[in-house]
Amino acid sequence: MSVRETVGEAAAAADALRALGTSGRAALLRGIAQGLDDARASLISAAVDETHLPVARLDGEVTRTANQARLFAEILEDGDYLGRIQDGEALRRVLVPLGVVAVFGASNFPFAFGVPGGDTVSALAAGCPVVVKAHPGHPRTSALAFEVLRQAVVAAGLPAGAIGMVSGFDDGARLVTDPGVAAVGFTGSTAGGRALYDLAVSRPAPIPFFGELGSVNPVVISPEAARRRPEELARTLTESIVASTGQLCTKPNLLLVPDGAGELVAHLRERFAASDPTELLNEGIADRFDSALSAWQHRVGARSLVESGRTPDGVRSAALVQLGAEDDVAGFEEAFGPATALLTYGDLKQAAGRIARMPGQLTVSVFAEEDELPGLGSLLAAAERVAGRVVFDQVPTGVAVTRSMTHGGPYPATTAASSTSVGGTAIARWLRPVTYQNVPLSLLPPELRTPEPALGVGAH
Amino acid sequence: MSVRETVGEAAAAADALRALGTSGRAALLRGIAQGLDDARASLISAAVDETHLPVARLDGEVTRTANQARLFAEILEDGDYLGRIQDGEALRRVLVPLGVVAVFGASNFPFAFGVPGGDTVSALAAGCPVVVKAHPGHPRTSALAFEVLRQAVVAAGLPAGAIGMVSGFDDGARLVTDPGVAAVGFTGSTAGGRALYDLAVSRPAPIPFFGELGSVNPVVISPEAARRRPEELARTLTESIVASTGQLCTKPNLLLVPDGAGELVAHLRERFAASDPTELLNEGIADRFDSALSAWQHRVGARSLVESGRTPDGVRSAALVQLGAEDDVAGFEEAFGPATALLTYGDLKQAAGRIARMPGQLTVSVFAEEDELPGLGSLLAAAERVAGRVVFDQVPTGVAVTRSMTHGGPYPATTAASSTSVGGTAIARWLRPVTYQNVPLSLLPPELRTPEPALGVGAH
Numbered sequence: 061m062s063v064r065e066t067v068g069e070a071a072a073a074a075d076a077l078r079a080l081g082t083s084g085r086a087a088l089l090r091g092i093a094q095g096l097d098d099a100r101a102s103l104i105s106a107a108v109d110e111t112h113l114p115v116a117r118l119d120g121e122v123t124r125t126a127n128q129a130r131l132f133a134e135i136l137e138d139g140d141y142l143g144r145i146q147d148g149e150a151l152r153r154v155l156v157p158l159g160v161v162a163v164f165g166a167s168n169f170p171f172a173f174g175v176p177g178g179d180t181v182s183a184l185a186a187g188c189p190v191v192v193k194a195h196p197g198h199p200r201t202s203a204l205a206f207e208v209l210r211q212a213v214v215a216a217g218l219p220a221g222a223i224g225m226v227s228g229f230d231d232g233a234r235l236v237t238d239p240g241v242a243a244v245g246f247t248g249s250t251a252g253g254r255a256l257y258d259l260a261v262s263r264p265a266p267i268p269f270f271g272e273l274g275s276v277n278p279v280v281i282s283p284e285a286a287r288r289r290p291e292e293l294a295r296t297l298t299e300s301i302v303a304s305t306g307q308l309c310t311k312p313n314l315l316l317v318p319d320g321a322g323e324l325v326a327h328l329r330e331r332f333a334a335s336d337p338t339e340l341l342n343e344g345i346a347d348r349f350d351s352a353l354s355a356w357q358h359r360v361g362a363r364s365l366v367e368s369g370r371t372p373d374g375v376r377s378a379a380l381v382q383l384g385a386e387d388d389v390a391g392f393e394e395a396f397g398p399a400t401a402l403l404t405y406g407d408l409k410q411a412a413g414r415i416a417r418m419p420g421q422l423t424v425s426v427f428a429e430e431d432e433l434p435g436l437g438s439l440l441a442a443a444e445r446v447a448g449r450v451v452f453d454q455v456p457t458g459v460a461v462t463r464s465m466t467h468g469g470p471y472p473a474t475t476a477a478s479s480t481s482v483g484g485t486a487i488a489r490w491l492r493p494v495t496y497q498n499v500p501l502s503l504l505p506p507e508l509r510t511p512e513p514a515l516g517v518g519a520h
Numbered sequence: 521m522s523v524r525e526t527v528g529e530a531a532a533a534a535d536a537l538r539a540l541g542t543s544g545r546a547a548l549l550r551g552i553a554q555g556l557d558d559a560r561a562s563l564i565s566a567a568v569d570e571t572h573l574p575v576a577r578l579d580g581e582v583t584r585t586a587n588q589a590r591l592f593a594e595i596l597e598d599g600d601y602l603g604r605i606q607d608g609e610a611l612r613r614v615l616v617p618l619g620v621v622a623v624f625g626a627s628n629f630p631f632a633f634g635v636p637g638g639d640t641v642s643a644l645a646a647g648c649p650v651v652v653k654a655h656p657g658h659p660r661t662s663a664l665a666f667e668v669l670r671q672a673v674v675a676a677g678l679p680a681g682a683i684g685m686v687s688g689f690d691d692g693a694r695l696v697t698d699p700g701v702a703a704v705g706f707t708g709s710t711a712g713g714r715a716l717y718d719l720a721v722s723r724p725a726p727i728p729f730f731g732e733l734g735s736v737n738p739v740v741i742s743p744e745a746a747r748r749r750p751e752e753l754a755r756t757l758t759e760s761i762v763a764s765t766g767q768l769c770t771k772p773n774l775l776l777v778p779d780g781a782g783e784l785v786a787h788l789r790e791r792f793a794a795s796d797p798t799e800l801l802n803e804g805i806a807d808r809f810d811s812a813l814s815a816w817q818h819r820v821g822a823r824s825l826v827e828s829g830r831t832p833d834g835v836r837s838a839a840l841v842q843l844g845a846e847d848d849v850a851g852f853e854e855a856f857g858p859a860t861a862l863l864t865y866g867d868l869k870q871a872a873g874r875i876a877r878m879p880g881q882l883t884v885s886v887f888a889e890e891d892e893l894p895g896l897g898s899l900l901a902a903a904e905r906v907a908g909r910v911v912f913d914q915v916p917t918g919v920a921v922t923r924s925m926t927h928g929g930p931y932p933a934t935t936a937a938s939s940t941s942v943g944g945t946a947i948a949r950w951l952r953p954v955t956y957q958n959v960p961l962s963l964l965p966p967e968l969r970t971p972e973p974a975l976g977v978g979a980h
Binding site for chain 2: 075143145146147151152153156158242257258261262265266267268419420430433434436437440441444447448449450451452453454460462463464465466468470471472475476477478479480483484485488489491492493494495496497498499500502503505
């Protein structure tokens, strides 16, 4: 089936998906969650083969992905996501589905950010049919997850086309430019994301493109934290950096450490040198990791503290690079894999300045001691200015799927700083407001045909 | 001062504007409202000269603009706009200002959509410094309104640069591409808006562009409404079409009338022929009106029912064009001025199909009788699919500045269907979410340092 036909079938299912209503779509999402649980063994087996991620990690990811679908079911039942506002009798506002959503999943989370991931379930929750682009890194896993989605869609009484799938580079581009597609969700590289973003905004009728691209995720270690907790911080940070072989969008790529933190650096060197070599997702990822790491090593004044052990088949051990003290980190980009860079700073004011001048980030983290809090104001303000999540005394890896989560940030962290791709408000990406004026109750959409006290009432 | 310097001064005022807090910014907005009231006479006098709009209309517009600023003051005091969500103790989400906002106002509302209009006051409310691009159609009015804003900004204790102004075509383009600008608000033509949108999304770091471009605002008159109320509807519709010499973004450009509505059409012809010639805003608008009207008249099967009386100095009387019955309205665009087109339909199903195939609209309106309601379901569904506002038995002109208003819609009505440029939620355009994780109370922004019960609490 061509992209045009797949999108056409999806568009044809839009009315049925809307007509299911919030409770019907909540049931659909719970059906997807159950389907993922039921297919767990075969999903994990395919993903182990295709991604080299360990079973325990993939098992946890299936659980996370099923729970994510259940979170949106609860959000539908609450109804707050509908953004209903009423003025007097005549004006009633509600959020309605945008239309067919195209989803491009990531290589590193075949489930949570893949075919059955957050973009797909939040779009279905919103009432939008979905066409996923299967990731070339895990085609069998994608096909199995797609089967789960399709069975849940059919079991909900919807046309099968409410969820569609295409694959291949060219069909991905066709999907973004298809006139029947109303919005795009994307998780992946900055280069790939920007290319598809450019297609989306150059259409005769441009569409929103919610892309999560790249993030350095700087971590600032305060002078006192470095002095008092060198061993503990070295362990915590190394674990965060090498988890999932460093292939996490929130992995710290840059540690800002105070001058004279020799003990912390020594412990980091030791931990990095002792880390187990593990296999990256695929050869493309390994090649790009090697290039990015090489770019770090070739920055003016940079030197390797721990070299990455490499084998041709994509196995890598962790690398630690010390940047030159004068490095302004302009053009510094993430290395997607087990590596981080160290940059020293003189005082917290200088550290705040460095953070403030960075491009958009998913996260900025600060480790500090309680007696230092009064001096951290400008650093936290700088962190807020560039990031979607500001973390204190914890590592940024591990993104909780909760209502208040923001997994986003200014460009290039994402192409839409006002959005999040994880958490309850991720549904807002697929909705737009409509105000009904003077429309009789019987002609209002069901979401507005509720007793008035259920609606927010504006003062004007 | 160069655009770069103006934006630089605005950016330098961001921290002070944020530090004012919600109550301080509410006071700033009330200061702007008071300033508009105080300068009313000189503002109106300049605008009458520059726009040819009548005094009564401009006087009402100043009131509307001042009240708009006061609405955002109330919204700040409520605090709901902050989108605060909390999960347990550790995760707290809040919306923060995007940064410097560039505002391009419209020719037809020198106040409400001009220098002191909705884009400017909603951005200041959000905590974003603003640089306005003065409209070439009313430079003196823009300068006077800018003075009001600047005085209010200084009176609020802010650096004067928190509000800046540039003018001229080239500086407008420089403003959109300046790296210090974080978002753009625009109201104007489809061609001009798309050109600036293209600049915004092609930047090395793209920024959101909230443009309100063009809308046909179709109005469907049901068979029974046409039969029972021909005279009343002809009067109501004509008034809506010729108000402000047809220069309203929500002016009906297309009336869908049932076959055999001869009486309604006869009354419309009579009303249109009797309408007073009035002067358009400027010669550019008059030229574009003539071109658009000519495009209507040259569509296959079209014929003029009432010709527009024209004088070279921009005075026009109302024009009524009958489209061919087979016209699919593909490529049909608004004529910004006193004119509308008639298109006949066979039955309501056909009318619904025509609406569903239209591009994005600010409004779709339906006039019908109560006994017809059961047959209007698909028509209303089609209206929702293409429009930001669905109006029943009222004309679309006259956009209430209320909390529930949507003045937006899918492209080309706007470049961002998820937003509105009028009403309380217009502030959301200038905000992005940040989640604070495990951050001590003393380091949270003031908006989050509230007693916990004030925050929304997520279930997860």
